[in-house]
Amino acid sequence: MNNSDEYYYSESHVWLEQQGTGIFTLGITEHAQDSLGDIVFVELPAEGQEFAAGEACAVIESVKSASDVVMPISGEIIAINQQLVEMPELINQEPFNNGWIVRFRSDLPIEEVTAELMTAMDYDAFLDQ
Incomplete structure (x- = not known):
């Protein structure tokens, strides 16, 4: 799979793109959307809601199943x-691109963020396991 080096990836198949200091855009990966199939509904959070790492911030429903979108960092x-x-x-x-799900602010230093996530190369290797 051809994942971009501009993003960081989680084991729950979420990507993050840094938009500025402490600001991130989050979406699901090509692999995740492919596994879900045709997406028919997305339950989004409210602006201002706070989530801890590992918490579901959204739900995606497809013709096959429903899946939580898990925050990789708080x-x-x-x-x-x-x-x-x-x-x-x-x-x-x-x-x-246009399929991003949420933008969020995190107080974690970027070094801690990247330590929790994978590069594109690492994510591709993770998918190959």
């Missing part, structure tokens, strides 16, 4: 992708 939601309410299939079509 943070406060500062934006949600409203387009997903009307067009949840954006996650299937563009998981790394």
Whole structure:
């Protein structure tokens, strides 16, 4: 799979992109959306909600199943992708672009964030296991 070096990845198949100091965009990976199949509904959190690492911040429903979107690090939601309410299939079509799910703020230093996550090369190796 061709995952981008611009992102960090979790074992729960979530990607993070740093948008600025302490600001991250989160979505699910190509592998995750492919495994889910056609996505029909996304339950999004409210702006201002706080989540701990390991907590579900959203739920994605597909024709096959429902899956939690797990926060890889703690943070406060500062934006949600409203387009997903009307067009949840954006996650299937563009998981790394218009299919992003939330933006959040985290107080963790970037070194701690990257220590918890994988690079694209590490994630590809994880998928090959």
